[in-house]
Amino acid sequence: MNLNNEELSKKSQSEAINSLSKNISIICPSPKGKEIALKLKESFNGRLYIKENNPSQDQINNWKSEMNTFAYGEDFSLKTITKEAMNNSEGIIFISSTGIAVRAIATFLEGKDKDPGIVVVDLSCKYAINILSGHLGGGNELTYKVSEILNSMPIITTASDNLGLIAPDILAKENNLIIEDLKKAKYMAALLIDKKIIGIKDDYNIIKISNGYEKIQYLRDDCIWITHRLKSSNNEEIEKTDYSKILRLIKKDIVLGIGCRKGTTYEKLYDFVNANLIKYNLDIRAVSRIVSVDIKANEEGIIKLAEKINCPFKTFSKDEIKTVQDKYDKSEFVFKTLGITGVCEPSVDLAGAEVIISKIKHEGMTLAIGVLKNILE
Numbered sequence: 001m002n003l004n005n006e007e008l009s010k011k012s013q014s015e016a017i018n019s020l021s022k023n024i025s026i027i028c029p030s031p032k033g034k035e036i037a038l039k040l041k042e043s044f045n046g047r048l049y050i051k052e053n054n055p056s057q058d059q060i061n062n063w064k065s066e067m068n069t070f071a072y073g074e075d076f077s078l079k080t081i082t083k084e085a086m087n088n089s090e091g092i093i094f095i096s097s098t099g100i101a102v103r104a105i106a107t108f109l110e111g112k113d114k115d116p117g118i119v120v121v122d123l124s125c126k127y128a129i130n131i132l133s134g135h136l137g138g139g140n141e142l143t144y145k146v147s148e149i150l151n152s153m154p155i156i157t158t159a160s161d162n163l164g165l166i167a168p169d170i171l172a173k174e175n176n177l178i179i180e181d182l183k184k185a186k187y188m189a190a191l192l193i194d195k196k197i198i199g200i201k202d203d204y205n206i207i208k209i210s211n212g213y214e215k216i217q218y219l220r221d222d223c224i225w226i227t228h229r230l231k232s233s234n235n236e237e238i239e240k241t242d243y244s245k246i247l248r249l250i251k252k253d254i255v256l257g258i259g260c261r262k263g264t265t266y267e268k269l270y271d272f273v274n275a276n277l278i279k280y281n282l283d284i285r286a287v288s289r290i291v292s293v294d295i296k297a298n299e300e301g302i303i304k305l306a307e308k309i310n311c312p313f314k315t316f317s318k319d320e321i322k323t324v325q326d327k328y329d330k331s332e333f334v335f336k337t338l339g340i341t342g343v344c345e346p347s348v349d350l351a352g353a354e355v356i357i358s359k360i361k362h363e364g365m366t367l368a369i370g371v372l373k374n375i376l377e
Helices: 005-018 031-041 057-067 078-088 098-108 139-150 168-174 182-193 266-279 300-309 318-322 332-338 344-350
Strands: 024-028 048-051 069-072 091-095 117-121 127-132 153-155 177-179 198-202 213-215 223-227 246-251 254-260 287-293 313-316 353-362 365-372
Touching: 024 031, 024 078, 031 048, 031 091, 031 117, 031 139, 057 069, 078 091, 078 098, 091 098, 091 139, 098 117, 098 127, 117 139, 127 139, 139 153, 168 177, 168 182, 168 246, 182 198, 182 246, 254 266, 254 300, 254 344, 266 300, 266 353, 266 365, 287 300, 287 344, 300 313, 313 344, 318 344, 344 353, 344 365
Parallel strands: 024 048, 024 091, 048 069, 091 117, 127 153, 198 213, 198 223, 223 246, 254 287, 287 313
Antiparallel strands: 117 127, 177 246, 254 365, 353 365
């Protein structure tokens, strides 16, 4: 069955709705919205904050313990509740006017890459309106989900959605890619809305080309590049490429195998890793995990490095490493101290990656770099 571009966009939204499982807060500043609030609470994990007419202490206690619902009387503080919800939720539903919701959130906004998606449902239950973070914050998806539950009309205000286009930030979100630069993403979205064709160079062939895009072989101005690299290594592109007009969507498929002396500082490890990633033209944001031997599981420097890079740190037992260690160069020092012939390369192998940069040594640290074999994971 062939789908047109508008159908593809709706199909994409539908898939997102079906997979929606978020920490959602529901805020109901008026007792008149109680039935709507309770109906939504049945469908979402998260908290309901509701103003009631003279709630009893028993009701307050029972709702809190049994329903994760916080009932208030005249002590309902919209500012305090909104602050808590903004800090702890992936999405917020206000049952109120849009004016009340906008004034409530105004003080707490940080940016489209940080703010939760926010939806307003009017007290007559006619409309579900996305007012914030439609794309990155999931506000559009939440709006469709709410309208589905309440049988209300979804109001989506993002221009690309209304034109049946898939914006670059949605491309990134749906394919687990990291947006290099939000300003560039906004610029590309503006080009789409202006009916310009955006080229996509895809190192992984994972993007379905839809309305407003075309597949390209070489980088050009006003294009999107799906990659884990910093710069092109193609001789035909090196001289003429203006990276200020190219948006990279970064695939997290790099695995770092690390070994180090006990007590090696985070700063030293970071400088070592970052310098080598730059040397080999790899974006540090593409690192999907750091791996090592289990004796390093509590190595503070590596743990902090993983936190800085925003990736998990996984270790393998010596017995596991022994199953693959013979594929790689042997270290007499490591064998004498740990009883295995290597750490970083076997760890990369066990993580399901292919070693692309063999062991690098520097001042008591070792590093191997791999790429995940299953690039679609």
